[in-house]
Amino acid sequence: MEEQGPSALKELLRLSTIGVGLVAATAIGLALGYFLDWLLGTRPWLTLAFTIFGIAAGFLNLFRDVGLLKRRP
Amino acid sequence: MAAETTERRMSGKTFGLALGGLVLANLLVGLFLSPRHVALQHTPIVQIPNFLAFLGVPGAWMPPQVTFTWIVMGILVLGSWAGTRSLKAVPGRMQNVAEVALEAFHSLLDQMIGKGGRDYLPLVGTVGLFILTSNLMGQIPGFQAPTANWNTTVALGVTVYVLYNVYGIRKHGFLKYLKHFCGPVWWLAPIMFVIEFIGHLARPVSLSIRLFGNIFGEESVVAILLGLTWLVMPYLIFLVVMLPLSLFTAVVQTFVFIMLTMVYIAGAVEEGHGEEHY
Numbered sequence: 025m026e027e028q029g030p031s032a033l034k035e036l037l038r039l040s041t042i043g044v045g046l047v048a049a050t051a052i053g054l055a056l057g058y059f060l061d062w063l064l065g066t067r068p069w070l071t072l073a074f075t076i077f078g079i080a081a082g083f084l085n086l087f088r089d090v091g092l093l094k095r096r097p
Numbered sequence: 098m099a100a101e102t103t104e105r106r107m108s109g110k111t112f113g114l115a116l117g118g119l120v121l122a123n124l125l126v127g128l129f130l131s132p133r134h135v136a137l138q139h140t141p142i143v144q145i146p147n148f149l150a151f152l153g154v155p156g157a158w159m160p161p162q163v164t165f166t167w168i169v170m171g172i173l174v175l176g177s178w179a180g181t182r183s184l185k186a187v188p189g190r191m192q193n194v195a196e197v198a199l200e201a202f203h204s205l206l207d208q209m210i211g212k213g214g215r216d217y218l219p220l221v222g223t224v225g226l227f228i229l230t231s232n233l234m235g236q237i238p239g240f241q242a243p244t245a246n247w248n249t250t251v252a253l254g255v256t257v258y259v260l261y262n263v264y265g266i267r268k269h270g271f272l273k274y275l276k277h278f279c280g281p282v283w284w285l286a287p288i289m290f291v292i293e294f295i296g297h298l299a300r301p302v303s304l305s306i307r308l309f310g311n312i313f314g315e316e317s318v319v320a321i322l323l324g325l326t327w328l329v330m331p332y333l334i335f336l337v338v339m340l341p342l343s344l345f346t347a348v349v350q351t352f353v354f355i356m357l358t359m360v361y362i363a364g365a366v367e368e369g370h371g372e373e374h375y
Contacts, residue, residue, distance in 0.1 A: 034356065037349065037352060037353050037356065038356070040353070041303070041307065041353060041357060044303040044306060044307050045299060045300075045303045047303075048299040048300075048302040048303035048306065049295055049296055049299035049303075051299075051302070052295050052298045052299045052302060053295045056295065056298070074291075074295070077288075077291050077292050077295055078295050078299075080292050081292045081293070081295040081296035081299065082296070082299070084292060084293075084296055085296050085299070
């Protein structure tokens with residue numbers, strides 16, 4: 025019974041961290057692509073590709089967090 | 098058992114006294130200081146002359162977040178010195194506090210990382226106590242929380258980022274740790290590597306932005322409410338809603354930060370090969 029309260033609160037806190045992670049991954053992807061474009065002079069392409077990678081990374085993290093939540097009884 | 102109950106009642110009384118003192122201090126500030134003093138850019142209560150100007154630090158005074166970081170460091174050093182000065186089997190008051198804190202961190206580490214989790218107590222404990230102390234210090238009028246400045250939280254986030262990667266490499270070796278990033282299917286490995294790399298880079302960013310945003314936002318709201326004290330109603334809102342809420346935020350954000358730190362460490366040092374099927 026004493027286990028229930030803190031555990032539920034912990035899961036709630038864990039869930040509250042998902043949103044920022046999704047945005048941060050996308051932003052990091054965009055920044056990385058922009059920087060590489062500036063470095064290599066291939067203006068639109070790497071920005072596009074890395075933004076998509078960033079979005080994918082954000083969703084990967086999201087699915088991991090949610091999956092971790094579901095696995096625990 | 099009786100001694101424990103007495104101890105608990107005494108700590109309850111101490112806690113009540115601290116809370117009452119906090120309310121009283123905020124009451125006095127609201128009543129007697131002009132609103133200008135409690136605006137967001139108010140002059141902090143402690144200022145240290147800029148003695149590092151030859152290193153390129155701008156301004157006549159040290160930046161407030163640096164000053165208050167030093168104050169937090171002083172509080173923590175003095176507290177841990179007082180807690181471990183004379184260790185006894187039956188703990189005194191300060192040793193009791195230190196033991197309770199240590200126990201809390203130990204149980205968290207055991208829960209989140211599992212076997213061998215206590216090896217990471219130095220990082221997690223230091224970060225947790227530093228953030229908790231500075232968040233709570235921001236509630237005292239005239240003091241600023243160092244964590245309300247993005248520079249401090251980025252320093253914390255980057256420290257955590259570098260250290261959990263170091264722990265992972267130390268546990269698995271460099272190549273095996275990199276294999277973690279490549280995912281389960283070999284022909285997806287190049288794409289997975291880039292995606293995982295970006296995902297890991299996003300971690301210190303989200304850690305630092307979350308902590309900074311919460312504490313800074315809460316301080317901004319408090320500053321605006323205190324700036325409108327002469328309207329009375331915002332001041333009541335501050336006392337009844339914002340003060341308890343900001344104390345709660347201080348504890349919760351500390352907890353979120355160290356919990357995510359432990360999740361990252363656990364992910365870096367776990368035995369599996371990165372095939373995370375959920």
